[in-house]
Amino acid sequence: MSATYNFCAGPAMLPAAVMQQAQAELLDWNGQGVSVMEVSHRSKEFIALTEQAEADLRELMSIPDNYHVLFMHGGGRGQFAAVVNNFLGNDGRALYLVDGSWSIAAAEEAIKLVGEQNVDVLNIVEKDNNISRVVVPNLSGIEQDYRYLHYCPNETVDGIEIFDELDSPWPIVADMSSNIMSRDIDVSRFGLIYAGAQKNIGPSGLSIVIVKDELLALPQLPQASIMDYRLAVKHDSMYNTPPTFAWYLAAEVFKWLKGKGGIAEMAKLNTQKAQALYQFIDSNDFYETRVAKANRSQMNVTFYLKDESLNEQFITQAKEAGLVALKGHRSVGGMRASIYNAMPIEGVEALVRFMRDFAEKISRS
Ligand SMILES: *Cc1c(COP(=O)(O)O)cnc(C)c1O
Numbered sequence: 528m529s530a531t532y533n534f535c536a537g538p539a540m541l542p543a544a545v546m547q548q549a550q551a552e553l554l555d556w557n558g559q560g561v562s563v564m565e566v567s568h569r570s571k572e573f574i575a576l577t578e579q580a581e582a583d584l585r586e587l588m589s590i591p592d593n594y595h596v597l598f599m600h601g602g603g604r605g606q607f608a609a610v611v612n613n614f615l616g617n618d619g620r621a622l623y624l625v626d627g628s629w630s631i632a633a634a635e636e637a638i639k640l641v642g643e644q645n646v647d648v649l650n651i652v653e654k655d656n657n658i659s660r661v662v663v664p665n666l667s668g669i670e671q672d673y674r675y676l677h678y679c680p681n682e683t684v685d686g687i688e689i690f691d692e693l694d695s696p697w698p699i700v701a702d703m704s705s706n707i708m709s710r711d712i713d714v715s716r717f718g719l720i721y722a723g724a725q726k727n728i729g730p731s732g733l734s735i736v737i738v739k740d741e742l743l744a745l746p747q748l749p750q751a752s753i754m755d756y757r758l759a760v761k762h763d764s765m766y767n768t769p770p771t772f773a774w775y776l777a778a779e780v781f782k783w784l785k786g787k788g789g790i791a792e793m794a795k796l797n798t799q800k801a802q803a804l805y806q807f808i809d810s811n812d813f814y815e816t817r818v819a820k821a822n823r824s825q826m827n828v829t830f831y832l833k834d835e836s837l838n839e840q841f842i843t844q845a846k847e848a849g850l851v852a853l854k855g856h857r858s859v860g861g862m863r864a865s866i867y868n869a870m871p872i873e874g875v876e877a878l879v880r881f882m883r884d885f886a887e888k889i890s891r892s
Contacts, residue, residue: 532819532874535852536683536827536865537705538725543869545779556775568768577764580778587781587790590714590737597736598774600753603629603704603723606734607636609754610677610700610719616746617642619674622697626661626689627682628858633702634677642747646669651678652687659687660819666695671699674745675718681706682854683726686829686863687822693714698742706826707735708784709868710794718742727826727867729777748801751859757767784868793868800866800875801825807879813886817861831861834889840861848881850874858870 533540556563557572566573580715581596590596599605610633615621622636625648637646653662666676675698681688683705693699698718707722714720719738725731736756743757752758758766787793805823808814808830816823816830832841840863845853855861866875 529849530873530877531849531851532870532877533851534866534870534874534878534880536726536856536863537723537730539727539867540869541729541776542780545776545783548779556718559752564772566771568765568771570738573771575580576775576778579854580774580781582739583778583781583785584735586828587708587784588714588737589713593740594714594755594839595695595736595738595740595743595760597738597756597776598761599734599736599759600732600770602725602731602734603721604632605704605754606723606736607633607748608640609736610675610721611637611640612748612750612754612810613756614742614745614747614878615645615698616674616748619746620671622649622671622673622676624663624676624678625650626652626679627685627687627702628856629682629684629702630677630679633679638678647673657817658819659817659822661687661689661822663689663691663693666693666785669696673702675742677702679704681709681824681826683827683865684859684863684866686816686818686824686827688824689822698739705865705867706824708790708793709797709826711790724773724777726865726871729780730770731774733773733777735777761772796872797825797866797868800870800872801828803872803879804828804864804866805877807882811883811886813890814882826865826867828864828866829855829859829861830864831855835860837889844885845878845881848877849876850881853878864872 538818554562582633584596591669595772625631628822634648651661651663652659677700679702701717702718703720707727721734724733738756753767808816814815832838842854853862853864855863
C-alpha cells in the first residue's frame, strides 16, 4: 500500500515516529508491565513525565519564568469560557478581535457568560474582490480599560493567519490552537496563550495554557473548579484526574520536536511546505485561494477549484490517491489542506502532484 497523507484539520495527524513509540510501549510503559493509561497520575513515574513535558515545552517555546504552564481539560472551547471566568470578575470588560469563525465563537461564549455590555467585538477582516485581508486598527487609539484583548492568530477554518505581532495596551489572550509551535513567537508579549491539543500537539481532550503570573490576580467569576487557573497552578494541573494518555502523547511530541531541532527548524519546513502549495495554486488558473498573501495560513491552506462542480470528483480521486480529509469546512466550502508540524514535505509534494494531474486530466477531457 502506498502512503496515506492525512490533511485533517483536527484531530490531525501525529508524527509517525511518536505513534510507533506509543504502540511499542502501549502495554508496558516504562518497564512497569502496565500501560501509561493504567497508572496513577500521582505516581512518581507519571509525575516525572509531566515534569519533563513542561521542561521540554518551556525550552521549545522559550517560556519565561514568570509564566505558568498548565495542562487542562476541555480543548479550545473549554478555554473560551475559562478565560472569561478567570479574568473578568463582576465588572470587567474585554475586547475580542474577529478574523474568522473561531474568534467569533470565542466572542459569543464571552457574551453568553458576561453579556454584550461587557464584550466589545471588532472585525479585523476586509474583503476586496473576494480576497480576505487582516487590517488591525491602531489599538492604542481605543480609550477603554479592557482586562484583556482576545484574538486568534490562526483561523483554522478560514485559512487566515496573522503573522505580525499585535501592539496592544491590554494583556493579549491568544487562541493558538492551530498554530502553536509552528513558528517562533515571543511569549513575553502575551498575557495568556492557549491551544486545544488536537491540531499541532497531540490527541483531543487536552489543552495547553501558558499564563503570565500577574494575570492570576485579576478578579474571577464563580466557575467550575476544574477550569480555575489558580487551582490548576496550585495543584500542578492535577486538581482532578487529568487526561493522562493525551498528556503522555503530547510529551512524546515535544521530545520529537526537540529531536527535529526545535521550533525554528520546524518553522523552516512549515514555510517550505506552505510555499510549495501556494506557489502551485498561484501558478495556474484551475485553483485559487481567497486570502491575501500576507495572511495566508501556513497551517491550514484553504483553496477552491474555480469550477466548483468538480469538487466531489476532486475529493474522491484525491482519496483514491491516498490524500484524505481535503474537504473544506462546511461553512466556507472548497478545499483545505491542513499541514501541521507532523505533515512531511512528501505529503505536500504528493498533493501538488495530484492537483496538477487532476487539472491536466480535466482540461484534456
Ligand atoms: C479547533 C479549534 C478550537 C476548538 O477546539 P475544541 O478542542 O474542539 O474545543 C478553537 N480554536 C481554534 C483556533 C481551533 O482551531
